[in-house]
Amino acid sequence: MSEREAFERQYQDSGFGSQRRYPNESLIGFLAGNYFRIPLEKRKSLRVLELGCGSGANLWLIAKEGFDTYGIDFAPTGITFCKDMLASWQVEAKLEVADMTQLPFEADYFDAIVDVVSMQHLNYQQHKLAYSEVNRTLKPGGKFFSYHLGENSISGRTAQSYIDHCTVADIAPGYPLAGNGPTCFLAGNEARKLMGNAGLINCNVEKQQRSYANQTQWIEYLIIQGEKVG
Numbered sequence: 001m002s003e004r005e006a007f008e009r010q011y012q013d014s015g016f017g018s019q020r021r022y023p024n025e026s027l028i029g030f031l032a033g034n035y036f037r038i039p040l041e042k043r044k045s046l047r048v049l050e051l052g053c054g055s056g057a058n059l060w061l062i063a064k065e066g067f068d069t070y071g072i073d074f075a076p077t078g079i080t081f082c083k084d085m086l087a088s089w090q091v092e093a094k095l096e097v098a099d100m101t102q103l104p105f106e107a108d109y110f111d112a113i114v115d116v117v118s119m120q121h122l123n124y125q126q127h128k129l130a131y132s133e134v135n136r137t138l139k140p141g142g143k144f145f146s147y148h149l150g151e152n153s154i155s156g157r158t159a160q161s162y163i164d165h166c167t168v169a170d171i172a173p174g175y176p177l178a179g180n181g182p183t184c185f186l187a188g189n190e191a192r193k194l195m196g197n198a199g200l201i202n203c204n205v206e207k208q209q210r211s212y213a214n215q216t217q218w219i220e221y222l223i224i225q226g227e228k229v230g
């Protein structure tokens with residue numbers, strides 16, 4: 001089964017239950033730090049895209065905060081649930097079924113492109129393609145945010161087989177986030193290298209640690225930010 005089919009199956013089997021309903025806190029911090037000083041009524045001129053928006057846990061907030069909101073996901077049923085999520089919050093966004101390694105948008109289009117735990121399902125080669133697409137479709141000075149698994153995560157360190165130096169074929173059963181297929185665990189310097197090679201500047205990577213199973217298992221998240229040359 002391909003990665004796309006696996007996510008599609010998850011949405012068909014578990015519906016809204018397959019993803020979160022509420023936005024990622026670090027994403028809220030990114031939006032607040034960069035844009036919330038702009039009055040709500042003026043944010044409609046800012047285009048924000050979420051890569052791998054799934055059932056819309058983040059996208060509804062982006063729309064509610066007044067941005068011109070776009071979301072893509074390669075799982076059609078995810079996009080169907082995303083429409084329902086947006087309707088339940090009485091907001092709108094432009095949604096498309098698409099692959100983040102080949103974005104269906106013209107160059108210099110978005111003010112911000114964001115990712116919450118979706119890019120981490122790309123292998124390293126696909127990361128390179130997606131980062132290059134981010135740089136292509138951001139406007140000069142546009143901003144990039146990604147919340148992504150980090151290398152110091154037990155689920156990466158205990159994996160049985162690797163697709164490339166940072167992507168595991170699947171997380172071993174019993175470890176956090178198992179059962180989602182290929183998963184990439186980036187080192188901080190790897191994230192900075194991906195941004196730099198794609199042409200992004202002002203790259204910044206922060207780390208967060210989260211415990212699971214009563215502090216016996218640890219997962220690291222990277223908060224990755226960069227900017228297209230202005």
Ligand SMILES: C[S@@+](CC[C@H](N)C(=O)[O-])C[C@H]1O[C@@H](n2cnc3c(N)ncnc32)[C@H](O)[C@@H]1O
Nearest residue numbers: 007019052053054057073074075099100116118
């Ligand atoms: C773990 S979910 C996260 C969804 C959402 N960002 C959230 O925070 O709730 C990962 C999503 O990424 C999507 N995805 C994975 N690889 C993709 C790709 N190459 N192109 C587009 N979407 C992709 C999956 O279909 C899935 O909806």
